[in-house]
Amino acid sequence: xxxxIMGEGQWKLADRHFVxxxxxxxxxxxxxxxxxxxxxxxxxxALLEAVRRLGEPLADEALExxxxxxxxxDASLEEVREMLSDDGLIPG
Numbered sequence: 001x002x003x004x005i006m007g008e009g010q011w012k013l014a015d016r017h018f019v020x021x022x023x024x025x026x027x028x029x030x031x032x033x034x035x036x037x038x039x040x041x042x043x044x045x046a047l048l049e050a051v052r053r054l055g056e057p058l059a060d061e062a063l064e065x066x067x068x069x070x071x072x073x074d075a076s077l078e079e080v081r082e083m084l085s086d087d088g089l090i091p092g
Contacts, residue, residue, distance in 0.1 A: 011054075
């Protein structure tokens with residue numbers, strides 16, 4: 001799966017890594033619902049770092065369609081809230 005982090009680029013991730021990403025996404029959703037802005041910032045950073053660590057970066061000139069788009073590291077709680085589905089940022 002191709003994952004884009006807004007403002008940074010794209011990474012190719014194997015499906016097996018989505019267990020970890022979904023766990024972080026669930027945690028992020030809980031923090032957003034409770035208004036825990038410090039937890040939100042920490043977990044968003046951990047989610048994006050997991051994509052960078054587990055994925056293979058695509059070249060800047062690659063124009064692959066992104067199957068998942070994640071917010072930029074400095075996105076506000078409100079900006080991320082607008083990106084959410086019922087499942088969070090990551091479906092499933």
